[in-house]
Structure formats: C-alpha cells, structure tokens
Amino acid sequence: xxxxxxxxxxxxxGILLGTGMGGFVDGxxxxxxxxxxxxxxSVRPPIDLVSMKYNMIWDGLFHALxxxxxxxxxxxxxxxxxxxxxxxxxxxxxxxxxxxWGLFNAIEGVVDHQVLGVHHVRPGSGELAWDLGFIxxxxxxxxxxxAAVRAGREDTTPRGGFAELRAPPAxxxx
Amino acid sequence: xxxRRPRSRADVGHVVAGLSSFAFTSWVSATVWAxxxxxxxxxxxxxxxxxxxxxxxxxxLLPFLVVGLVSRWAxxxxxxxxxxxxxxxRR
Numbered sequence: 001x002x003x004x005x006x007x008x009x010x011x012x013x014g015i016l017l018g019t020g021m022g023g024f025v026d027g028x029x030x031x032x033x034x035x036x037x038x039x040x041x042s043v044r045p046p047i048d049l050v051s052m053k054y055n056m057i058w059d060g061l062f063h064a065l066x067x068x069x070x071x072x073x074x075x076x077x078x079x080x081x082x083x084x085x086x087x088x089x090x091x092x093x094x095x096x097x098x099x100x101w102g103l104f105n106a107i108e109g110v111v112d113h114q115v116l117g118v119h120h121v122r123p124g125s126g127e128l129a130w131d132l133g134f135i136x137x138x139x140x141x142x143x144x145x146x147a148a149v150r151a152g153r154e155d156t157t158p159r160g161g162f163a164e165l166r167a168p169p170a171x172x173x174x
Numbered sequence: 175x176x177x178r179r180p181r182s183r184a185d186v187g188h189v190v191a192g193l194s195s196f197a198f199t200s201w202v203s204a205t206v207w208a209x210x211x212x213x214x215x216x217x218x219x220x221x222x223x224x225x226x227x228x229x230x231x232x233x234x235l236l237p238f239l240v241v242g243l244v245s246r247w248a249x250x251x252x253x254x255x256x257x258x259x260x261x262x263x264r265r
Contacts, residue, residue: 008252015245019238040230053218058230065238096248103244108237118233 005156007092009080011149013073014096015103018145020070022101027066030121031059041119073100081159089155095148102141109135 030037038046039058046052080086112118113131121130209215 006253008249011252012245012249015241015248019241039234043230044225049214050218050221053215054221057218057222058234061231062234065234069238069241100241100245104237104241107240111236112233116233118230 005087006083006085007087007089007149007152009076009083009086010089010092011096013076013080014093015100016069016073016076018073018097018100018102019104020066020073020100021097022104023062023066023069026105027059027063031062036122037119039119041123043118045123084158086159087152087155087157088159088161089152089157091148091152091155093152095145095150095152098141098145098148100145102138102143102145105138106135106142107138109138 026037031039035046038055039062041055044051044054046055081088109121109131113120113134120127121134
C-alpha cells in the first residue's frame with residue numbers, strides 16, 4: 001500500500017473550510033438570530049431602521065467573504081483528494097477545521113473587538129466578558145485542532161487507499 | 175360510497191379569485207416590507223458607500239487575509255516536512 005506524506009494541501013483546505021464554517025455559525029447565530037455582533041455596531045449602533053440596514057449590509061459583506069473562503073477551501077479539498085501523496089486523514093482534516101475556526105475567532109476577537117473596537121460580541125453591560133469568552137473559545141478550538149493535527153501525523157493512507165480491499169477477487173487462472 | 179359533486183364554474187371562479195387575491199396581497203406586502211428601493215434602503219446603501227467604505231472593507235477583510243496567509247503557510251510547511259523523497263533518502 002502506498003504512503004502519503006504531504007499533509008499541507010489537506011491542512012490548507014481544512015483551515016479555510018473551518019474559517020468558513022465558523023464564519024457562517026457566527027453570522028447566522030450571532031448576527032442574525034440573536035442580533036448581536038453586528039459588523040459595525042460600535043461605529044453605528046443599530047438603534048433605528050437606517051442604522052440596522054447599514055449594519056445588515058456590512059453583515060452581508062461579511063457573509064460574502066465567508067462564502068468565498070468556503071469556496072476556496074472546497075476547491076483546495078477537491079484538488080487534495082485527487083493527489084495520491086496527500087494522506088486522507090480524518091484527524092488532520094477535523095483538526096485543521098477546528099484550527100481554522102479557532103484562529104479566525106481569535107484574530108477577529110483581538111483585532112475587531114479589542115484593538116479597533118468596531119463591534120463587540122454582545123454590546124452593552126458585560127461586553128468585555130463576552131469578548132474575552134469569544135477569544136478564549138477561539139484559542140481552545142485552536143489548541144484542540146492543533147492536537148488533532150499532531151495526532152494525524154501517523155495517518156499515511158491516501159484517499160481510496162483501501163480500494164484494493166473492496167475490489168472483487170481476480171478470477172482463477174486455469 | 176360518497177359521490178363527488180361536479181365542480182361548477184362558480185366554484186372554479188371562487189378558487190381563482192382566492193388565489194389571485196392571495197398572490198396580490200403577498201406581492202403588495204412584500205413590496206412594502208422588503209423595501210429594496212424605498213428611501214430608507216437607499217439612504218442606508220448610500221451611507222455604506224459614503225462613510226469610509228474602503229476602511230470598513232479592510233476591517234472586514236483583515237481576519238480573512240490573516241487566515242489565508244496562515245493557510246498558505248500550513249500548505250507549504252505540510253508539503254515540505256514529510257516528503258516521501260526525504261523519507262527514502264534517510265534509508
């Protein structure tokens with residue numbers, strides 16, 4: 001059986017797809033359902049209809065970027081799946097998904113919430129606690145993903161590596 | 175066994191009128207509430223473009239760019255460190 005050692009393409013795809021999946025959870029659950037975390041809610045608090053629409057447009061642009069990241073990740077995953085030198089490792093892929101999601105939350109939390117202050121997770125009293133919790137959740141996901149990716153170093157079977165097990169036995173030669 | 179009464183023209187007319195009024199009401203309410211080009215919607219879109227659009231776009235883009243760079247780095251590192259050629263070279 002051949003061994004696959006180039007994990008890079010799978011890692012890259014997983015990180016981008018994790019960012020996309022995390023971004024969609026953020027956008028759907030926090031922005032839309034809970035009406036928290038709107039993109040420019042500290043610059044332009046959504047307290048009237050125009051301001052709500054203003055934030056809604058920026059939330060839409062955030063979703064557009066999230067969609068583009070997911071699409072690029074999917075294309076990279078497709079290409080990685082065609083390469084026999086890329087190990088088709090569940091641990092590497094799930095780990096990189098978690099790393100992407102966690103990394104995005106940590107970066108977004110530090111840059112947008114703490115440094116630039118353009119929005120907060122849940123504006124109002126106790127917003128610092130929500131912001132720090134958001135960053136902490138990102139770091140926890142990043143660490144868990146890193147551990148899973150490290151564990152996946154032992155996986156060397158390429159995609160379709162078990163094909164010979166599924167193949168019907170060759171007919172006996174007379 | 176129950177016998178179905180044949181539908182008269184009046185019945186068909188009622189159904190058509192009901193569906194038409196439902197469609198018209200839906201269209202009117204969607205037009206009013208969706209507000210794709212009402213003054214409020216136009217104002218919001220104009221303000222998005224007028225109020226530091228480029229800066230805000232960069233703020234929205236920044237985390238994605240960082241993750242993209244990290245993804246690129248991971249692709250290069252992951253492709254380099256455990257290449258089969260280097261494994262064979264050690265044997």
